[in-house]
Amino acid sequence: MNARHLRARALLAEAHELGVDLADLLAAAEPVDLPTLAGWITEIETTFTPSTARTYRPYWNLAIRMLGDRRLAELTPGDLAAVVQAAGDRARASRPTSSGRSAEETCVAALRALCGRALAAGQLRVDPAATLTKPRRARSRRRALDDAEIAELADAVRLTSRDPALDLLLVRFHLETGARRQGALRVGPGDLDRRRSTVWLREKHGDQREQPASPSLLAALDRLHRGRTTGTDDRLFIDRSGTAITARHYDLFFTRARSVLTWDPRTPVSAHVLRHTAITNVARLAGYAVAQTFAGHTPPTVTGRYIHASPAEVAAAVAALTGEPHPLASGPAARRRCARG
Incomplete structure (x- = not known):
């Protein structure tokens, strides 16, 4: 173990005595002007191609309605999973024949895109969308009619x-x-x-x-x-x-x-x-x-x-x-x- 590791252990031990854990230290290290989810979407929407933004916008708007005032660093995988679930529920409600899978799949892609840009810009240290999984596609029943x-x-x-x-x-x-x-x-x-x-x-x-x-x-x-x-x-x-x-x-x-x-x-x-x-x-x-x-x-x-x-x-x-x-x-x-x- 080198000197840097020893100093880090000593700092962690001192923080523990003060009632501070590693998560608190990481949160304190975040910039004080972290954007909200709504603010971040507004900031980066124009960096996507028009067709991509058009596809993702309904799901970004849904995320804003549910989590818009939350700061990016506060978002959890559970928060984003709830947005995906809401996208599927909305699709099934508007089209009774829909399984909601397509909406959920596109919603996952839209949220991953937002968080990916935030990581690249240093606005996030951990990607809350990383654990989101796209629903398995059902085998299509579409075929040519005779x-x-x-x-x-x-x-x-x-x-x-x-x-x-x-x-x-x-x-x-x-x-x-x-x-x-x-x-x-x-x-x-x-x-x-x-x-x-x-x-x-x-x-x-x-x-x-x-x-x-x-x-x-x-x-x-x-x-x-x-x-x-x-x-x-x-x-x-x-x-x-x-x-x-x-x-x-x-x-x-x-x-x-x-x-x-x-x-x-x-x-x-x-x-x-x-x-x-x-x-x-x-x-x-x-x-x-x-x-x-x-x-x-x-x-x-x-x-x-x-x-x-x-x-x-x-x-x-x-x-x-x-x-x-x-x-x-x-x-x-x-x-x-x-x-x-």
Whole structure:
């Protein structure tokens, strides 16, 4: 044992006689101006990318509501675990079909990010988020629907929907374009190009793409919008009152449709399941590269960046999928690619 260790032992013994333990000494060594959790979030939020901050913000706001006035050094693993539990409870309350796992997983990531930045900045000596564990992901029940199930879904929508004209068109839109729900909610009437028979999609992470669609789908979209618009809306999908639909509309109409589908407990139908179905069908018709471009996925490998499909090839796949000629599917290479897939 060296001299430094001996001096440390002597100091600890003296502190013990004064009724002071190691935790007290560490707390006394912390800066007196430690920020609160709310203050720290405000300080570092802008250091994250906009998309990351957008994803984490609901969970940071929840942490602020529960622990916002607490100083960072006062937070315990139990405090943060309670925030994660609250995130899961909130998800289950807002969406009865949700297990809450996804919300809990994202909440853990959001809290780890906050504490990680605090450690790096010297605001924390011990990471209270280090022991948080992400919930184990359940095996997904999502799969592509077959033709019979798609027909049953359409019948269920006709039977249960309060606006079947709109909801049936939403189902068709996702089955033909493979759009995410976010993409449908953001599309406006000006995003339809009847000459090229495409729709401009704006989806997650700011990604945008021109997606081929059948001419009859674009005509139906335009017809529904023109019949309902008040002239001031900037969204394509609007209800009978002329109000743009929200994510809540999706939740309600799918919940009603699921109530009469006998196979729903095995495969809960949603906009994502319809997107899954569309991508699967395009992959079967035209192969992986075309399906990847159709889905708007980023290639997972460097090689994948060199094998992306052209707009003509995607259009040819859409023509084969819908049984309608497409104005962009004019090249023989595109038709061969689709036939070969």
